[in-house]
Amino acid sequence: MSEADDDSVVAISPGIAAVALFGVLAAAIAGAAGGFPEPAGFPAEASIVHNIGYALFDIELGDVPAEGFLAAFLIIAIALDVALDSAVYLAKRETDGTIISALTDGGRDIVDGEVAGAADDDSDTSGVGGTDHGGDR
Amino acid sequence: MVPVEYYLLLSSALFCIGLFGVLTRRNALYFLMSVELMLNAANINFIAFSFQWGNLTGQTFALFTIALAAAEVAVGIGIILVLYRNFGDIDVMDAAAMRW
Numbered sequence A: 001m002s003e004a005d006d007d008s009v010v011a012i013s014p015g016i017a018a019v020a021l022f023g024v025l026a027a028a029i030a031g032a033a034g035g036f037p038e039p040a041g042f043p044a045e046a047s048i049v050h051n052i053g054y055a056l057f058d059i060e061l062g063d064v065p066a067e068g069f070l071a072a073f074l075i076i077a078i079a080l081d082v083a084l085d086s087a088v089y090l091a092k093r094e095t096d097g098t099i100i101s102a103l104t105d106g107g108r109d110i111v112d113g114e115v116a117g118a119a120d121d122d123s124d125t126s127g128v129g130g131t132d133h134g135g136d137r
Numbered sequence B: 001m002v003p004v005e006y007y008l009l010l011s012s013a014l015f016c017i018g019l020f021g022v023l024t025r026r027n028a029l030y031f032l033m034s035v036e037l038m039l040n041a042a043n044i045n046f047i048a049f050s051f052q053w054g055n056l057t058g059q060t061f062a063l064f065t066i067a068l069a070a071a072e073v074a075v076g077i078g079i080i081l082v083l084y085r086n087f088g089d090i091d092v093m094d095a096a097a098m099r100w
Helices: A003-032 A048-056 A070-091 B004-024 B028-053 B057-087
Strands: A108-111
Touching (some): A003 B004, A048 B057, A070 B057
C-alpha cells in the first residue's frame, strides 16, 4: 500500500467511525421508539423563564416541577470566575514584571501603535497581518 | 407534539458531527468548535427530556452546561494563545510534548 493510500485511509477512518457511531445510536433510538409516552409538555399558562429562575434560586414558587439548583449556581459562578482568571493568566505575558498582553498582536509586541519588529522584518509578507498560519485544516 | 425520538436522532447526529470534527481537525479553533457541537448535542437531550417529562430540571441543567462550555472556551482560547506564542501555529499536533 502506497503512502498516498495510507493518507487516504487515515482521512477516511474518522468519518467511518463517526458514521458508525451514528448508526449504533440511531439503532438504539429506533429500538426505544414507541417506548416513550406522549410528551407531557408544560402548562400553557406557565412562564418557563420565571420557573427556571425559581429553580436556579431554589424558590418554591413555580408552577412547573423542578429541582433546586442554588448550590450548583454558586459553584458554577466560582468555576466561571476561575476560568476567567485562568484565561487571563494564560493570555498574559510578562516582561520585567509588566503585563503586556493587552498590547500584542498575535504574540508580537506593539510599541506606539506599531508592531515591534515589523519594520525590519520583511520576511512575513504572506498575508494580511501574517497571522494565518493555522489555516483551514 | 414532536416525539422525543426525533430530538434524540438530532442530538446523535450533532454529536457525531462534533466527533468527526474532533477526529479530523488539527486547527485548535475548529477543535474547540467541534467540542461545542458535542456539548450542544447533550443540551438538546436535556431539553428534549425536560419537555418529555414536563420537568424543568433538564432545561436548568442545560443552562449550567452552557456556562461550563463558556468556561471551557475561555481556558481553551488561553491555551490557543500560548500555543501560538510557543509554536507560531495553532496546530494541535505541534504540541506533542508536555513541555517546550
